[in-house]
Amino acid sequence: MTDDRGGRGRPLAASSVAGPAGPAGPAKPAGPGQPARVTLSRDQIVDTAIRILDEDGLEALSMRRLAAQLDAGAMSLYWHIRNKDELLDLVVDRVIGEVFGDLGEPQGWRAWMEAFSRSLRRVLLRHRAVAPVVGSRPTFGPNAVHALEDLLGALVADGFDTPSAVLASTTLVNWASAFAVFEVRDPLGPGTSGEARRDHAAELHTFMAGRSPERFPLTIEAAAMGATITPDRQFDYGLDVLLDGIEAQERRRRSG
Numbered sequence: 001m002t003d004d005r006g007g008r009g010r011p012l013a014a015s016s017v018a019g020p021a022g023p024a025g026p027a028k029p030a031g032p033g034q035p036a037r038v039t040l041s042r043d044q045i046v047d048t049a050i051r052i053l054d055e056d057g058l059e060a061l062s063m064r065r066l067a068a069q070l071d072a073g074a075m076s077l078y079w080h081i082r083n084k085d086e087l088l089d090l091v092v093d094r095v096i097g098e099v100f101g102d103l104g105e106p107q108g109w110r111a112w113m114e115a116f117s118r119s120l121r122r123v124l125l126r127h128r129a130v131a132p133v134v135g136s137r138p139t140f141g142p143n144a145v146h147a148l149e150d151l152l153g154a155l156v157a158d159g160f161d162t163p164s165a166v167l168a169s170t171t172l173v174n175w176a177s178a179f180a181v182f183e184v185r186d187p188l189g190p191g192t193s194g195e196a197r198r199d200h201a202a203e204l205h206t207f208m209a210g211r212s213p214e215r216f217p218l219t220i221e222a223a224a225m226g227a228t229i230t231p232d233r234q235f236d237y238g239l240d241v242l243l244d245g246i247e248a249q250e251r252r253r254r255s256g
Helices: 014-018 042-056 063-069 084-099 109-126 142-156 162-185 194-209 217-224 231-255
Strands: none
Touching: 042 063, 042 084, 063 084, 084 109, 084 142, 109 142, 109 162, 109 231, 142 162, 162 231, 194 217
């Protein structure tokens, strides 16, 4: 199934996500002795907002900071974006486009949904400040709409009916995105240094040494396994369980 992007899995161009304000225009002439001013576009604004988020986090993003990074007046941003809420909507939609950037045509629903889930987690970990924003607000941007159509289409093309496709796709979206949110909020997330992990392990060992092995035998055993159960291993396990469950549920639906 293809769409106006030229094929499933390919993100919209940035200017399509941005809306009516297109790419940056030519420099506007200025008065004598003044440098020419480059016309802003939504694409430039969203690109810069994502860079601020990636480098300094969500709290660092403000219209004033954004204007300073763009060497523009804060009021000039409002010609393109109404407020910070709309800016975050555009950022989320751009990030959703990235999720589909590396996905090709489906080769069976399971393989494609697995690739999608891994891509979603990977992109949200790349944009750690954006991850908690995803799901905290309605997302109706062009990339989000195309993403939903592609997810449902990959399942329906393999025999799912629409209700089953909706349930399966939203289950995987919720799992992968929530897992990423927990990772970026976890002090032992992917950006944690080796020293910090060792310190945490030592603290946990000290704490568990004071627990009663008769009362907490399983907890003590589980704590000792902490170093071997990595986020990647947890994600792989959960994803396999979900895909197995969806496959079994779909088998029952078709045989019933």
